[in-house]
Amino acid sequence: MTGPAPWALDCHAGRTRFRRALLFTLVVLTAALGGALMWIVVGSGGLTAMETALLVIFVPVFASVALSFWSGVFGFVLGVLRLHPISLSRRGPASGPMPVLRQKTAILIPVYNEDPVEVAARLDFTWRSLAATGQGAAFDFFVLSDTQDAATGAEEERTVMALRERLEAGDRISYRRRTPNTGKKAGNIAEWVAARGAGYAHMIIFDADSVMEGETLVRLAALMEANPRTGIIQTHIVPAGRETLFARVLQFSTRMTGAVLAMGNSFWHLGDSNYYGHNAILRVAAFAECCRLPVLSGKPPLGGEILSHDFVEAAFMRRGGWYVWLLPELHGSYEELPTNLLDYALRDRRWMQGNLQHARLLGTRGLHWVSRLHLGMGIFAYLASPLWLALLLLSTAIVIDQKLVGEIYFGPTRTLFPIWPRYHWAEIHGLLILTLVMLFGPKVLALGLRLASTRNARRFGGRLALVASFVGEIVFSTLLAPVMMLFHTSFMIDILMGNAVGWPPQARGDRGMAWRIALKRHVPHALLGIVAIAVLGEITPNYLPWIIPVVLGLIFSAPVAVLSSRRTAGVAARRLRVFVTPEEGPYAPTRGRADAGR
Structure with a gap:
């Protein structure tokens, strides 16, 4: 199979009609099937107010799950056929001999109250990997500090300057610290674009915990040079480098x-x-032209500076006529995850506030409809938890109401014959199976792809270890889901009440959680689970098996949070080859960070 010319992206931009028609047809049909089954289960004899509310909430939630499911199915089919998702050929746009770069690219590393040694170590790795490609001269590095503490800022500058001297980098590594940090990270980058952007064709944006391989950086720059209408190319980011059990489970899940x-x-x-x-790589001129962020009217949390700038910048770039691509075959792109449940939830709290601000931008004139969809999906990602909780409460209330009131054989109008109750067990079990397939289908398909290849399975510790890791991840995510559902719901209420979180620095490192903190956060969750078991066990014990996964996650939330935050537990899992990822093999990009920074 020949396929298109190497490095060509822009030529594929218009091939959307059939793909999207197929996807959305499948999503609509799946949501309609789920909705029909739910209607038969709860309302074939007439809908009450609670049953109507249940059905109204269920359909959009189920549709969002179906969208993720069918995206996973498409990815699985492409993986089986070994076809590139954009070109639909065996050869991807970034294939072929590496061209010699003609234009300059800046690598921007915004930092905010980070460990200077860690930042320098990651920069050191990326520099050396880039130098090994022979095209390092086409890239300059800029550490852009928003650190507000003067002493920490001085330490940052000393560490970066020492690294520059050790690498003999000259002015190819620069450090700049600004106060005040207007606009947070987005303002930091915008200030660099205004001051230095004219000297560079492209910029690659890092987070403070980002690591990227040199070959990946060169391929990104080559793709931008070959596709003049492309504004952004986003890599597939792989989480790596953390050792707690919590982080290792998430690293495995995301990687698989x-x-x-x-x-x-x-x-x-x-x-x-x-x-x-x-x-990701961005075209500097296009960014400067299109991506000036508005300041929303009103006060935070829903007004003021836009916190989650990335989706908005992509939407504005697309509005300006520039293409935005996701290339999952560009490996060698890494980040770190929060290492315990609380840090993970607090990061989501910050992201939720930023994504909810996007609701005020959905009607912005000129946006592409897919950009509006991305913004809407980002909002719905956090609305989903309160909606799932509402579904759970409504279904429980309906079951309790039916148990307490009993079956009604004669309605408000006189009839000769009684209304016999109808139990739709086939539809109930069909809906349950369909929901489980939608939720876990992409994971099972991904597992199948890994197991089908001996080489792939070995990269995850072997087939037996891979299956054990898969089962362990399912159990862990099931226990975690109800806790995150309550966290997200409380965050949502807090934000809608006007309480802003701002943009605090993210916790790094393998941070364990103390029992005192876990009990403070999770005792209310456990009490709620215990009360649920007691009440439902007394009123409607037949309903308990349906609710037990949620209840167990709440009851054991504190010990799960503490034990999963332990680095010793993560190291023990690695010794057993459980939750192993390919990055822990011969090449581990983030291992030895501190040594590299000295």
């Missing part, structure tokens, strides 16, 4: 399933994809 979902998303996004704020 994330590539399949990214393949499917790339298939239907094409040139209207999204930007995740880092580990």
